[in-house]
Structures are given as C-alpha cells and as structure tokens.
Amino acid sequence: MNSYNIKYSSVLLAHFNNPSNVWSGKDETDFEQIRWFDRDSGDSIYFWIRLSEDGLKIKDCFFRASGAPESIGMASWVTVFAKNKSVAEIIQSIEMSAREQLELKPVHWHVTKRCKMMFTRLIEKSKY
Amino acid sequence: MKFGKTIYLDYNSTTPVDPQVIEAMTPYFYEHPGNAASKGHVMGWFAEDAVENTRKIVAKTLHAEPAEIIFTSGATESINLALKGVADRYKVKGKHLITVKTEHSAVLDTCTYLAKIGYEVTFLPVNHLGQIDLEELRNAIREDTILVSVMFANNETGHIHPIAEIGKICHDCNVLFFCDATQAVGKVEIDVHEMGVHLLAFSSHKIYGSKGVGVLYRRQTAPSIQLTPLFHGGGHEWDLRSGTLNVPGIVGLGTAITIANQRMKQEEERLGQLRDYLERNLIDQIEGVEINGDVQKRLSHVSNLRFLHIDGEALMTKMGPSIALSSGSACTSASAAPSHVLLAMGLTDREAKSSIRFSLGRFVEKEEIEEVISKVTSAVQSLRSISPVWDMYKAGMLP
Numbered sequence: 071m072n073s074y075n076i077k078y079s080s081v082l083l084a085h086f087n088n089p090s091n092v093w094s095g096k097d098e099t100d101f102e103q104i105r106w107f108d109r110d111s112g113d114s115i116y117f118w119i120r121l122s123e124d125g126l127k128i129k130d131c132f133f134r135a136s137g138a139p140e141s142i143g144m145a146s147w148v149t150v151f152a153k154n155k156s157v158a159e160i161i162q163s164i165e166m167s168a169r170e171q172l173e174l175k176p177v178h179w180h181v182t183k184r185c186k187m188m189f190t191r192l193i194e195k196s197k198y
Numbered sequence: 199m200k201f202g203k204t205i206y207l208d209y210n211s212t213t214p215v216d217p218q219v220i221e222a223m224t225p226y227f228y229e230h231p232g233n234a235a236s237k238g239h240v241m242g243w244f245a246e247d248a249v250e251n252t253r254k255i256v257a258k259t260l261h262a263e264p265a266e267i268i269f270t271s272g273a274t275e276s277i278n279l280a281l282k283g284v285a286d287r288y289k290v291k292g293k294h295l296i297t298v299k300t301e302h303s304a305v306l307d308t309c310t311y312l313a314k315i316g317y318e319v320t321f322l323p324v325n326h327l328g329q330i331d332l333e334e335l336r337n338a339i340r341e342d343t344i345l346v347s348v349m350f351a352n353n354e355t356g357h358i359h360p361i362a363e364i365g366k367i368c369h370d371c372n373v374l375f376f377c378d379a380t381q382a383v384g385k386v387e388i389d390v391h392e393m394g395v396h397l398l399a400f401s402s403h404k405i406y407g408s409k410g411v412g413v414l415y416r417r418q419t420a421p422s423i424q425l426t427p428l429f430h431g432g433g434h435e436w437d438l439r440s441g442t443l444n445v446p447g448i449v450g451l452g453t454a455i456t457i458a459n460q461r462m463k464q465e466e467e468r469l470g471q472l473r474d475y476l477e478r479n480l481i482d483q484i485e486g487v488e489i490n491g492d493v494q495k496r497l498s499h500v501s502n503l504r505f506l507h508i509d510g511e512a513l514m515t516k517m518g519p520s521i522a523l524s525s526g527s528a529c530t531s532a533s534a535a536p537s538h539v540l541l542a543m544g545l546t547d548r549e550a551k552s553s554i555r556f557s558l559g560r561f562v563e564k565e566e567i568e569e570v571i572s573k574v575t576s577a578v579q580s581l582r583s584i585s586p587v588w589d590m591y592k593a594g595m596l597p
Contacts, residue, residue, distance in 0.1 A: 078515070086515060092584050105586075112509065112548040116586045136507065136585035139515040 078139055079173035086143035090150050093118045093132035101130075102195065104188045113137025115145045117188060119152070128152045128160070140178040147172055148185055160189045199561040201522075205570060208522045209404075209559030210353050210381060210500060215450065216406035216560070222453040223408065226446035234443045235434055245445045252452030259455055260398065260415055261389040268414040268435045269448055273380040274304040275428070276399035276414035279439065280376045281308045283425030284345050284397070285317055288374070292342025293317045296335065296373075299542040300324050300357075301349050305378055306538075309347070318342075326544045327492035328357040332367060339371040346375050350382035350398075354524075354539040354555055355491030356500025358386070365394020374423065380404055384458030385466065385497055390415055396423050402447060406560060407454035411447035414439075461560075469558045470498030472567050476556060477501050479571045484578050490540060490553055499558040504545070507587045507596070508578055510554050516577035521570055524555040 078086070093116070100120055107114040114137060120130040131152045135145040151167060152160050168174060168182040200206075201214065215223075226248065234249045236242025250264065257264045270276045285295065297309050299321045309319045320338045322330050335346070346368050351358045361377060368375035376397040379388060384405035390398055395415070402411040416423050416438070425438055432440040458465075481487045486506025505513060510525035517523075536550035545553070556570075582588040590596045 083515070086512075087518075089584060095589075107587075110547050111551065112507065112587060114585075114587050134584050134586040134589070136581065136587040137509045137512065139509075139512050142512060142581075142584070 077175070078143065082140065082143040082147070082172040082174070084143075085146035085172075086139045089133075089142065089146035091130075091132045091146065093134050101132075102192060104192050104195070106184050106188055108137070111137060113141045115141055115184065115188070117145070117148070119192060127154050127156050129154075140174065140181050144168060144172065144174075144178075144181045144185060152189075157189055157193055161186055161193075164189065199563065200566070204519055205521045205562075205566045207556045207558060207562065207570065208524050209562075210356075210555065210557035211524060212403045212409065213406045213559055214561060215403075215408050216454060216457060218457060219407055219450045219453045223446040223450040226449050230445075232445070234445055235432065245443075248445060248449045248452075249443055252448045252455075255452045255455055256413055256415075259383070259388070259459060261391055262415055263418060265436070266415055266418050268416060268439050269443055270412040270414055270439055271410055271441075271444070272403075272412040273378065273399050273401035274412070275439075276401070276412045277302075277304045277378055278308050279414055279425060279428050280397040280399060280416075281305065281312065281345070281347060282428060283438075284374055284376070284423070285312050286426035287424045288344040289317075292340070292344045294320070294340055294343045295345045295347065296320045296322060296338050296343060297347040298322045298324060298330055298349070298359075300328055300352055300354075300539045301347065302353055302378060302380070303538075305347055305349070324542050328352055328355050328539070328543050329492060329495075330359065332360065332363055335364065336367050336371065339367070339373055343371070343373045346373055348375075348377060350377050350379040350388070351386070351497050352491070352539060353381050354537055355502045355543075356381070356497035356557075357492045358382070358495045358497065360495075361395065362393045368396075369394045381497060381500075384455060384462065385499070387462070390417070396421075402451040402454055405451075405454045405458045407451045408447045410444050411451050413451070465560060466498045469562070472558055472562060472564060473499055473501050473556070475564070476558075476567050476571060477503065480574060483571065483575045490545065491543065501556045501558075502540075502553055503556065504549055504553045505578055506552065507585065507591055508552050508581055510551055512581055513554060513574070513577055516581060517573050521573060524557070525551075525553070 101118040103118050105116045115135045118132040122129045131149040133145040133149050135142045164186050165182045230244050232241030232245035234245040253264045253267045256267045313319045324330055348359050348364050350361055365375050374396045377395045379398050380400045383400040396417045398415040400413055403409040427438045429440045434440050488504045490502040490504055514523055514525055536547045540550035
C-alpha cells in the first residue's frame with residue numbers, strides 16, 4: 071500500500087506523526103499566545119508567536135494541539151509556514167496554501183479557517 | 199495472526215474468511231457451477247443439495263426448521279425484508295413499530311424510512327450501560343403495535359440484551375419480535391423458540407464466512423409469520439426472496455457456522471481472557487481509560503474503551519497501519535459524527551469521539567494483544583505530550 075491512510079495526505083501525516091516546533095512550556099515573555107478551543111469536539115490549537123524586532127515578520131512560531139489528526143497536523147504545518155512571513159501574508163494565503171500543501175479534503179477545510187481566524191486575532195491583540 | 203503488517207482487531211466489522219470455509223466454497227465456483235434453481239439437471243440438483251445442507255445446519259443452530267430459513271445477500275437485506283415485509287403485511291392490524299436507539303443503522307434507517315411513509319416508530323432509550331428498561335418496552339406496546347425490533351448484541355459495545363425476556367413481553371402483548379442477531383450468531387447459543395423470536399437476521403461474514411450471504415429466520419408455526427417480499431422475479435426462497443442464490447457463499451456459511459458452533463465455548467473463553475487482559479493492561483498503564491457499557495452482559499470478544507481527552511481518530515491514525523480498530527465516530531460529513539450508540543448511552547460528543555472499539559476474533563494471538571497494549575499506550579502518551587487540553591486537565595482546569 072502506497073498510502074495507508076486515505077483520509078490524510080502524506081504531508082499532513084508527516085506533521086501529525088512528527089510534529090515540528092512543539093511548544094515545550096518555556097517561560098518566555100516575548101511570545102504572543104493565540105488559542106482556539108472547540109468545547110464540542112475537544113479540538114484545540116495553541117500558538118506561541120514571536121515577532122521580529124521590527125515587528126514585521128514572525129520570527130518564531132510554536133504550537134500545542136489536541137484533537138483530530140487534521141488539527142494537530144495543520145498546527146504543526148502552520149508553525150513552519152508562518153516563519154519569516156508577515157501576519158498579513160499569512161492571513162491572505164494560509165487557507166489556500168494549507169489546502170494545497172496538505173492536500174486537505176473539503177471535510178477538513180474548517181481547520182484552515184480556524185487558523186486564519188487565529189492569526190486575524192493576533193493582529194487585534196498584538197502590538198503588530 | 200497478522201494480515202500483512204496489520205493486527206486486525208475489527209472483527210465486529212467483518213471477519214477474515216476461515217481457510218476451511220474457503221476450501222469448502224472453492225469447488226462451487228468452477229467444478230460445481232450449477233444454479234440451485236435449475237431443476238432439470240444434475241448440476242442444479244448438486245447446487246440445491248449444497249444449499250439445503252446449509253439450510254439444515256442454520257436451522258439446527260437456531261433450533262428452527264429448514265423451511266424457516268431464507269437466504270439473502272446479507273444482514274441488511276434480511277433486516278429490510280423483516281421490517282418492511284412485516285410492516286406491509288400487517289398494516290391492517292396496525293402501523294406502529296418499536297425499536298431501540300442503539301440498534302444498527304440497518305434497523306434505524308429502515309425504521310426511519312417506514313416512519314416517512316406513514317408508520318409510527320417508537321425509539322426506546324437506553325441507560326448509561328446500554329440497557330433498555332423492560333417496563334418501558336411493555337408500556338410502549340399499543341393496540342396498533344405490530345413489531346418490536348431489538349438486537350441480540352450491540353455491535354459497538356457488545357452489550358447483550360435480555361432477548362428471552364423481551365420475547366416473553368412480545369408474546370404476552372401479542373406482537374411480533376424481530377431480532378438482529380448479526381453479532382451474536384456463532385458467539386452465543388440461540389434458541390428462537392425458547393427466546394420467543396419470530397424473525398431473526400444475521401450474515402455470514404461476521405462468522406468467518408464470505409461477504410454477500412445473509413439469513414432471515416421466519417417462524418412458520420405458532421404463529422406463521424407472513425412477509426411481503428422486497429424483490430420479485432423467480433420466486434426463490436418461497437417467493438420471499440427472488441434472485442439466484444449465492445451457492446458458494448451459502449456453502450461457506452454452512453462450514454462457517456459449523457466451525458463456530460464447534461468452537462463456541464472455547465473461543466468465548468479464550469477471547470474473553472484476551473479481552474480482559476487487554477482492558478486490564480490499558481486501564482493500568484494509561485491514566486483516564488474507562489470501559490463504555492455493561493461489563494457483565496456483553497460479548498466476550500468486544501471492548502469499547504474511552505480515553506480521556508484523546509481523539510479516537512487521532513489515536514488510530516497515530517498507530518498507523520499497524521493496528522486495525524474502529525473509532526467511536528464516522529467522518530462522513532463536515533465534522534466527524536460521534537457514535538449514535540454511545541450518545542444514546544449518555545456520553546457527550548467528546549466522550550464518544552474519545553472511544554475506540556476493540557473487537558477480537560479467532561485469529562488473534564496473545565503476542566498481538568501485547569503489541570496493541572504497547573502501541574496504544576505509546577500513542578496516547580505521544581498525543582497527550584503535545585496536548586494543551588491534557589495540560590489543562592493536569593492543572594485541574596478541566597474535568
């Protein structure tokens with residue numbers, strides 16, 4: 071079997087199985103935190119984001135997540151995707167990029183919308 | 199025994215065909231190709247003999263008569279024939295049916311269809327263990343009730359309903375009793391007369407036979423149950439199920455059910471020990487594991503476990519292709535739908551989605567259970583190690 075899991079692409083599975091940039095709970099002060107928690111499904115994604123000194127780009131992005139594979143895999147992918155991009159760039163391109171790069175099926179698109187909303191909230195709450 | 203690289207623990211979905219069954223079926227694909235309905239030549243007679251032999255075996259298993267056994271394409275067809283057949287045939291008496299919220303979708307969807315075309319269906323609730331209240335059942339039966347449909351054993355939790363007691367209530371109230379015994383045949387003793395069952399359905403592929411063969415038992419005496427057929431064209435199976443019989447599949451069913459009867463006690467004991475070992479170890483080694491359903495009255499090979507703050511789909515995906523299990527949800531729409539059985543038992547959406555069904559079977563070995571314990575434990579730890587929800591739980595911020 072080439073792909074043992076027909077629900078998820080190999081890219082998403084790679085992020086799910088070996089997530090990048092997992093937040094280890096370091097006591098850092100210069101990180102903004104954005105959170106999403108769905109009480110019904112129990113899915114949650116937390117991002118810890120540090121902006122560059124000029125405030126224009128994302129310097130570091132970490133995550134913790136729980137719930138369905140698409141939530142965890144997507145969160146890991148976002149931490150890689152977001153690095154060195156401006157928040158505006160992320161908001162503009164995250165949905166389509168995630169769908170293409172992670173080969174998400176429409177049934178999983180709601181997670182890309184959630185992530186876009188989270189970065190929109192980042193603009194509202196941060197100094198950025 | 200591994201299938202490829204996969205440990206198969208989804209025997210309630212389907213079973214591998216037993217090699218002895220394959221051996222029995224094989225000649226009927228080429229050497230004995232006759233149609234059991236061809237009455238004019240030896241090939242047809244040979245096929246008919248083979249079919250009738252299985253009919254006798256099935257009848258004996260259920261403590262029924264051969265003429266009460268109808269072969270179909272599977273349990274879903276048998277269920278449709280029973281429910282729609284009775285509904286149409288007895289509509290003069292009444293148009294009310296009773297079933298249970300935890301039935302298989304083959305029953306629930308058929309009942310919903312009947313409700314759409316003018317019948318009334320009562321869907322009885324269950325308690326947190328998956329049990330129905332027998333007094334509630336008795337009270338739900340009305341003058342116009344024609345049929346009660348309750349499954350023998352639940353496919354998700356393994357819970358065994360008190361079939362004989364339900365049969366007695368139906369007898370007392372003069373209503374027909376249909377039982378979906380798909381998960382029970384070959385696993386527990388069934389006596390349709392002692393249990394007061396008028397109609398009973400099951401399929402071959404749950405007992406190591408092939409897919410594509412089902413059975414409907416229809417009582418012929420005291421009372422003789424009448425059915426309106428679903429199909430027309432040939433008058434096979436006493437005009438109740440037209441269509442050429444699947445002779446190889448039916449022959450396979452005969453062998454499958456014979457083996458199941460011979461090994462029933464032995465397999466029940468062996469699988470019960472393996473299932474208990476699996477449960478005990480997972481509960482001991484992983485924090486927050488609970489058993490869904492009634493641990494006293496359930497099939498010995500089934501375990502439905504809930505893993506606190508773990509998504510069942512994620513747990514299964516984490517284990518990759520190494521283990522085949524079934525989660526408490528089915529991702530069929532915009533979001534994964536939690537199991538209707540677990541929801542009916544009072545679990546929340548999240549609890550239902552945190553649940554996994556382990557269903558063991560004939561070819562499972564203890565070494566595989568050891569591997570499953572190890573892999574599930576490791577997968578849960580891995581998921582919780584990156585979970586903010588688990589962090590919140592450990593910090594006392596979530597129940």
